[in-house]
Amino acid sequence: MSVLDVSELSVGFASEQGILEVISDLSLSIAPGETLGLVGESGCGKSLTATAIMGLLPKPHGQILGGDIRLLGESLLTSTEAERRQHRGQDMAMVFQEPMTALNPVQPVGRQLAEIYQIHRPNWSTSQIQSRIVSNLKAVGIQDPESRLSAYPHELSGGMRQRIMIAMALSLEPKLLICDEPTTALDVTIQAQVLDLIRNLTREHGTAVLFITHDLGVIAELADRVCVMYGGQRCEERDVEALFRAPLHPYTQGLLDSIPRLDHSPRTRLQTIDGQVPQAGQFPAGCRFRQRCTRASAECEATPPFVDGVACFHPRETHHA
Numbered sequence: 001m002s003v004l005d006v007s008e009l010s011v012g013f014a015s016e017q018g019i020l021e022v023i024s025d026l027s028l029s030i031a032p033g034e035t036l037g038l039v040g041e042s043g044c045g046k047s048l049t050a051t052a053i054m055g056l057l058p059k060p061h062g063q064i065l066g067g068d069i070r071l072l073g074e075s076l077l078t079s080t081e082a083e084r085r086q087h088r089g090q091d092m093a094m095v096f097q098e099p100m101t102a103l104n105p106v107q108p109v110g111r112q113l114a115e116i117y118q119i120h121r122p123n124w125s126t127s128q129i130q131s132r133i134v135s136n137l138k139a140v141g142i143q144d145p146e147s148r149l150s151a152y153p154h155e156l157s158g159g160m161r162q163r164i165m166i167a168m169a170l171s172l173e174p175k176l177l178i179c180d181e182p183t184t185a186l187d188v189t190i191q192a193q194v195l196d197l198i199r200n201l202t203r204e205h206g207t208a209v210l211f212i213t214h215d216l217g218v219i220a221e222l223a224d225r226v227c228v229m230y231g232g233q234r235c236e237e238r239d240v241e242a243l244f245r246a247p248l249h250p251y252t253q254g255l256l257d258s259i260p261r262l263d264h265s266p267r268t269r270l271q272t273i274d275g276q277v278p279q280a281g282q283f284p285a286g287c288r289f290r291q292r293c294t295r296a297s298a299e300c301e302a303t304p305p306f307v308d309g310v311a312c313f314h315p316r317e318t319h320h321a
């Protein structure tokens, strides 16, 4: 069974002009131990997908408009807020780009780590909690963890804070870990260490990972499968090797072409493709990429179905230049 099943999910915001649909009919699933990379230009809906899964859409305007999100087979959309809170600690956890958004600035990190167990493991003794926290911090590569517990988040380096947030997310050994640009704010060496850490931990525990990033080098290193989003929709989703070897969707091809040489400079950041992503609500009918696409034809005024890993009427193989 998949850990996560998102099916035909649509998410939008209530505005004065009515409902603005930002994510449309997005489907994805992740098996135990599998890492799905989620990529796409800024604003395409990656973080919103993550917050919808976590049940953390901004209130009151953010809304699920359709579809379903199932965790271990159980719909999260019909669960109560209390059940969802329980899931959030226990079954799924999220690591954010900026750890300061997740850490409480006025509480020592040790206390924040302990709180998770006090809530979810009420029978555990203080010393039991303490020794688990110390071993968790060691697992994320923090040397001498005892000395860090009394530190406030601002007293720690960015890399250290990110490790603490990962330790926090993994406290209860969640089945699903969502990482939203977890290493973007870190320098390259620390970034590599944090990625290693996520890879090892997920391998050991069979955690399913949804990994959001702009960085195709990171995807190539970490993901088993890649889902490419454009304008709130899935345009391509395939095994990482197949996708890098022969991208089918013109947008995916554009993304890959925009980095110099993947094998030589795996950490190059993504360049953008000609033209801008239209604002949500201002997409053309049919294929949302068609105004920027060199292969667009009249056919593309209809919505391309998602078939064999790609939503395109003119995927690479069938294209006649």
Ligand SMILES: Nc1ncnc2c1ncn2[C@@H]1O[C@H](COP(=O)(O)OP(=O)(O)OP(=O)(O)O)[C@@H](O)[C@H]1O
Pocket (backbone or CB within 6 Å): 013, 022, 040, 041, 042, 043, 044, 045, 046, 047, 048, 049, 058, 061, 280
């Ligand atoms: N609170 C909000 N109210 C209205 N619209 C929002 C809100 N949050 C996000 N959006 C819209 O949803 C779209 C998707 O945002 P999201 O944060 O998911 O993008 P992203 O793919 O994560 O981008 P980035 O790579 O920059 O992080 C954006 O275009 C934005 O206009």
Ligand SMILES: [Mg+2]
Pocket (backbone or CB within 6 Å): 046, 047, 048, 180
């Ligand atoms: Mg984002």
